[in-house]
Amino acid sequence: MSDSRAFAVPEGLEGERVDAALARLLGLSRSKAADLAADGHVTVDGKVVGKSDRVMAGAWLEVTLPPVGPPPGLEVVAEPVEGMRIVHDDTEMVVVDKPAFVAAHPSVGWSGPTVVGGLAAAGYRISTSGAPERQGIVQRLDVGTSGLMVVAKSERAYTVLKQAFRDRVVDKTYHALVQGLPDPHEGIIDAPIGRHPGHDYRFAVRREGRASITHYELLEAHRSASLLQIHLETGRTHQIRVHFSALHHPCAGDLTYGADPTLAKRLGLQRQWLHAVKLGFEHPGSGEYVEFDSPYPDDLQHALDVVRG
Numbered sequence: 001m002s003d004s005r006a007f008a009v010p011e012g013l014e015g016e017r018v019d020a021a022l023a024r025l026l027g028l029s030r031s032k033a034a035d036l037a038a039d040g041h042v043t044v045d046g047k048v049v050g051k052s053d054r055v056m057a058g059a060w061l062e063v064t065l066p067p068v069g070p071p072p073g074l075e076v077v078a079e080p081v082e083g084m085r086i087v088h089d090d091t092e093m094v095v096v097d098k099p100a101f102v103a104a105h106p107s108v109g110w111s112g113p114t115v116v117g118g119l120a121a122a123g124y125r126i127s128t129s130g131a132p133e134r135q136g137i138v139q140r141l142d143v144g145t146s147g148l149m150v151v152a153k154s155e156r157a158y159t160v161l162k163q164a165f166r167d168r169v170v171d172k173t174y175h176a177l178v179q180g181l182p183d184p185h186e187g188i189i190d191a192p193i194g195r196h197p198g199h200d201y202r203f204a205v206r207r208e209g210r211a212s213i214t215h216y217e218l219l220e221a222h223r224s225a226s227l228l229q230i231h232l233e234t235g236r237t238h239q240i241r242v243h244f245s246a247l248h249h250p251c252a253g254d255l256t257y258g259a260d261p262t263l264a265k266r267l268g269l270q271r272q273w274l275h276a277v278k279l280g281f282e283h284p285g286s287g288e289y290v291e292f293d294s295p296y297p298d299d300l301q302h303a304l305d306v307v308r309g
Contacts, residue, residue, distance in 0.1 A: 006062040009044075009055045018042055019051040022063060031159040032129050036063060076106060081118030087292050092157040092285040093150055094124055097294045100146045100271050105134035115149060126151055129158035138162045139170075142238060144254075147174070147276025148294050152284070160284035165235060171280035171291070174230040175219070176240055177273035177304060178249040179260060181226050185218035189243045193236045202256060203238045205246045212236045214243045222307045224263060225252050225273075241272060252303065267303035275300055 005026065013021045022033040022042060036042055037051035041064045044055060055061060083099040096115060098104075103114045116134065119126060126136030129152070136152045138161040152158035164170050194209030196202040203209075213233035220227040226249075230240055238257075244250055245257035253259055253269030267273075280291035296304065 003065040004062065005065065006060060009057055009059045009061050011057040013055060014057040015054055017051065018044070018049050018053045018055060018061075021055045021061065025061070026063070029129050029155045029159055031162050036065070039066075041066070076114070076120055077117045078120035079113055079117045080121045081113045081115070083297075084115070084118045086122075087148065087294070088290075089124075090153075090285070092154050092283070093152055093161070094119065094126070095148060095150050095279065095292050098141055098146055098149050098276075099297065100144050100299070103143050104140040104149065105137050110143070112143070115151065119151065124153070126153050127155055127158040129155055129162075139165055139172075139235065141276060142241075142272075142274075144271035145274045145276065146294075146297050146300070148279040148292055149276070150279060150281070154284075157284035161281070164281050164284075168233055169281070171278065172232045172235065172276065173278035173280075174232070174240060175275050175277050175296070176228050176230055176244065177225050177252045177300070177307065178228055178244050179225055179252055179263065180249050181221050182216070182218070182228070182244075182247060182249050185221075187216060189214040189216070189247070191243060191246060193239060193242050203236070203242050205242060210234075210236055212239050212243065214239060220308075225307050227304065227307075240274060252307075267306050268299065269303050270299070273300055273303055 007025050018037050019030055019034040023030045034051040040048050042049055043062045044059050081102055085097040087097050088095040098115055103110050105114050105116045128135050138152055139149060141147060141149055152161055190213050191205045192209035193203050193212040194206035196204040211234060215231040216228045218226060219229050232239060241251055241254055241257045250257045250259040251272040251274050252267060253264040254272035255261055275296055278293050283290050
């Protein structure tokens with residue numbers, strides 16, 4: 001059951017942003033307060049407000065807190081994840097190397113293993129910020145995409161890392177094996193992405209979509225496919241897959257976005273050839289720049305060896 005709280009804004013909070021005022025009144029993290037406002041759960045004098053709106057002394061601020069615990073069917077199941085490697089661990093965060101066919105967190109329609117479930121099974125305590133089923137998650141990788149993910153362990157780390165991803169100051173580097181040879185060999189794809197109008201769980205380049213920017217450069221050119229290094233400026237769902245599909249160079253093995261099934265079979269691919277190889281950012285505790293790397297998993301290495309051969 002949800003819980004509603006109401007306050008008269010004290011004079012000491014005159015002119016404060018909604019998220020800052022709410023955080024101080026309820027003892028929440030700033031990011032959790034901002035999420036409540038973004039989801040439409042905060043009103044001032046009966047009017048729904050955003051996180052950056054300002055409050056006036058004496059105004060009536062009301063917030064509806066969502067039920068404690070995840071929605072039915074989205075409970076975190078503590079289950080070991082085979083092949084998930086801990087790359088780094090400290091008091092603020094844990095960096096994992098996620099295998100393919102593992103989701104970041106529970107979601108509707110997914111009953112397989114998750115990163116948060118694997119961490120729980122291994123005894124890791126992560127941040128309580130965020131929705132109950134994805135607490136500590138500040139970024140996600142597709143189920144079929146392997147590679148590096150950072151998960152916040154402290155409330156401070158959650159706030160700092162979440163903002164770093166919003167501000168686009170995290171270095172997110174991927175390698176992708178795409179069909180054919182992109183022309184030019186180096187470039188920027190600036191094309192908005194939105195939900196596909198005719199297919200659930202798919203996305204497409206759409207005029208009314210959200211701004212999406214992908215930088216790429218050619219690493220290797222082969223007869224049937226090309227290996228690219230990709231830097232994401234934005235982080236939309238399926239962004240790399242959608243952008244290269246729109247250029248008619250889908251990721252090898254990505255049948256959802258138009259890849260050639262014959263080539264996928266020849267390369268032994270059961271998923272898209274896409275791997276998060278590097279992750280770099282300012283440490284949420286020390287402020288020092290840290291960087292992590294991940295080698296190709298066996299299935300992607302095998303496919304690349306076939307292409308090279």
